[in-house]
Amino acid sequence: xxxxxxxxxxxxxxxxxxxxxxxxxxxxxxGLVLYLAHHGSSIPNYHAFHSxxxxxxxxxxxxxxxxxGDSLAIIQLGVLLLIATPVARVAFLVGAFxxxxxxxxxxxxxxxxxxxxxxxxxxx
Amino acid sequence: MNALTFSLYILGGSLLAGLLGSLTGLGGxxxxxxxxxxxxxxxxxxxxxASLISVIATSSGSAAxxxxxxxxxxxIGMFLEIATTLGAIGGAWLATRTPTRxxxxxxxLVLLYSVYLSFQRHDDEIVPQNKWxxxxxxxxxxxxxxxxxxxxxxxxxxxxxxxxxxxxILSGLLGxxxxxxxxxxxxxxxxxxxxxxxxxxxxxxxxxxxxxAGIYFRRGYISPALSAPVxxxxxxGSLFGAKLLVKSKVKPLRMIFAVxxxxxxxxxxxxxxxxxx
Numbered sequence: 001x002x003x004x005x006x007x008x009x010x011x012x013x014x015x016x017x018x019x020x021x022x023x024x025x026x027x028x029x030x031g032l033v034l035y036l037a038h039h040g041s042s043i044p045n046y047h048a049f050h051s052x053x054x055x056x057x058x059x060x061x062x063x064x065x066x067x068x069g070d071s072l073a074i075i076q077l078g079v080l081l082l083i084a085t086p087v088a089r090v091a092f093l094v095g096a097f098x099x100x101x102x103x104x105x106x107x108x109x110x111x112x113x114x115x116x117x118x119x120x121x122x123x124x
Numbered sequence: 125m126n127a128l129t130f131s132l133y134i135l136g137g138s139l140l141a142g143l144l145g146s147l148t149g150l151g152g153x154x155x156x157x158x159x160x161x162x163x164x165x166x167x168x169x170x171x172x173x174a175s176l177i178s179v180i181a182t183s184s185g186s187a188a189x190x191x192x193x194x195x196x197x198x199x200i201g202m203f204l205e206i207a208t209t210l211g212a213i214g215g216a217w218l219a220t221r222t223p224t225r226x227x228x229x230x231x232x233l234v235l236l237y238s239v240y241l242s243f244q245r246h247d248d249e250i251v252p253q254n255k256w257x258x259x260x261x262x263x264x265x266x267x268x269x270x271x272x273x274x275x276x277x278x279x280x281x282x283x284x285x286x287x288x289x290x291x292x293i294l295s296g297l298l299g300x301x302x303x304x305x306x307x308x309x310x311x312x313x314x315x316x317x318x319x320x321x322x323x324x325x326x327x328x329x330x331x332x333x334x335x336x337a338g339i340y341f342r343r344g345y346i347s348p349a350l351s352a353p354v355x356x357x358x359x360x361g362s363l364f365g366a367k368l369l370v371k372s373k374v375k376p377l378r379m380i381f382a383v384x385x386x387x388x389x390x391x392x393x394x395x396x397x398x399x400x401x
Contacts, residue, residue: 010198017184017330025181025356032131032352040128044349049167051344058342075348076341079177082355083337085184086330093202104261109202112331115209120338123213 009096013089020085028078034071087116127349134164135353142182142361147369148381149322150238151329152358153179153300157231158388161401166350168224168401172299173345176337178358179301183330185359186366196323197264200278200316204288205331208306211292212335219297220343228396231298235389238304239382248317251277266320276317284314296336301329 055061056076065073090113097105125133137159138152145152153175160171219227257263257278268274278284287309291302303325310321340346395401 007194010196021181021185021359025359028352028355031348032356035349035352036128036131039349041126043125044127044130046164046166046170046347046350049169052347053344056348057344057346072348075352076346079341079346079348079351079355082177082180082184083334083341086180086334089184090202090205090331093198102261105199105202108199108206112202112205112209115206115213116331116335116338119209119213119216119335123216123339 009093013092013096016092017085017089020081020088024078024081024085026078027081028075031071031074031076031078034069034074038071083120087113087120090116130164131349131353134160134350135357137163138178138354138357139361139364142178142358142363143365143368144361144381144384145358146182146362146365148378148385149242149303150385151179151301151303152182152362153298154235154238154385155388156354156358157299158235158392160350160354161228162388162391162395168227169219169345170347170350172219172227173337173340173347174351174354175299176333176340177346177351177355179295179299179333180330180337181355181359182362183301183326183333185363186326195266195319196327197262197316197320198324198327199260200262200264200310200314200320201324201327203260203262204285204306204309205328207285207288208292208295208328208332209335211289211294212296212332213292213339214289215293215296215298216336216339217296218293222297224401225396225399227297228392228401230294231300232389232391232393232396234294234298234300234302234305235385235392239385239389241304241308242378242382249315250274250317251279251315253277254279254281256281264320266317274317276320278314278316280313280315284309287313292332292335295329295332296339299336299340301333303329 056072062073062076066077090109094109097109141155141159142152144155156175157171160166161168254277262278265273265275291305294302306325307321310316311318
């Protein structure tokens with residue numbers, strides 16, 4: 001009984017993950033095409049490391065640029081959607097374990113979710 | 125080289141890396157980072173950032189297919205993810221404090237060890253019962269080849285947990301999925317059947333990589349114009365690889381790829397040693 005339920009939950013979550021990957025790669029692809037259309041002839045330099053501009057690494061600064069059609073900000077939005085995909089998976093599992101009244105694993109998956117959110121939002 | 129040609133080269137290279145990674149079972153990152161660093165002379169921090177993103181994409185993209193086979197064990201995976209995510213945060217922290225040369229050498233060594241592990245096969249030794257496995261509800265069953273259900277239990281949970289923290293550190297430091305170390309922890313230490321280990325490990329890789337990817341993102345290590353062709357290339361390559369795996373005999377191919385990865389590992393160690401990265 002438990003096995004069957006687990007498998008259904010996993011199938012559903014598998015589909016959610018696939019949708020997340022499709023959506024984020026689609027957004028990233030749009031950004032890449034726009035970038036190459038506008039800056040295709042510029043000369044890139046990735047040899048020397050200087051961290052990308054603050055506008056491209058802060059969520060609240062990046063989103064307005066993305067919606068105004070800034071190609072690099074659109075790519076970063078796609079990347080953020082992709083990072084959010086496994087986080088959504090863990091969040092779904094917290095819910096699924098709660099429905100099964102499996103308190104121990106609500107705690108386990110809840111802890112993983114807290115660690116993930118901490119690292120994504122606060123850790124340096 | 126202008127941005128358009130560069131992006132096309134990166135796209136093609138990443139496609140190949142994704143293909144190689146999926147056929148050897150080692151993941152796209154292990155080929156990608158040396159390729160970007162040695163061939164395209166990309167700074168290793170950018171290379172690792174782009175690789176982490178591609179690792180999340182391939183792991184999440186293939187999860188649905190793995191679930192259908194019915195081997196993965198979500199409780200074991202979730203429990204061990206506590207260790208891998210904490211390890212990944214530690215690894216991302218270490219990445220800022222380790223010189224580039226050191227990262228290259230550690231990368232090469234992990235690569236060598238992964239190739240060695242991928243050729244190690246031993247027969248599953250089913251654990252009949254374990255007190256802690258019962259308490260943590262880790263027992264499971266999978267469809268065996270004769271149509272019967274094979275029940276299994278898990279042992280050495282604390283040892284496996286520790287090894288998983290190590291896998292997380294390597295993932296955060298090197299930008300790889302460290303699938304080989306995860307399988308080592310589950311298959312060799314916890315005695316989880318091989319099929320269950322590999323599919324559960326694939327499930328865990330995306331969550332582990334997300335833990336350090338957020339940190340890399342906010343540090344500005346994820347360069348959009350580089351990550352975009354890498355992510356799309358690796359994803360397409362690994363999807364193609366998964367199709368090939370079903371259709372063709374890959375044993376001779378695996379041997380060739382293992383040799384390629386062996387040389388990549390030696391190159392990484394050499395270039396790290398002489399300071400050429």
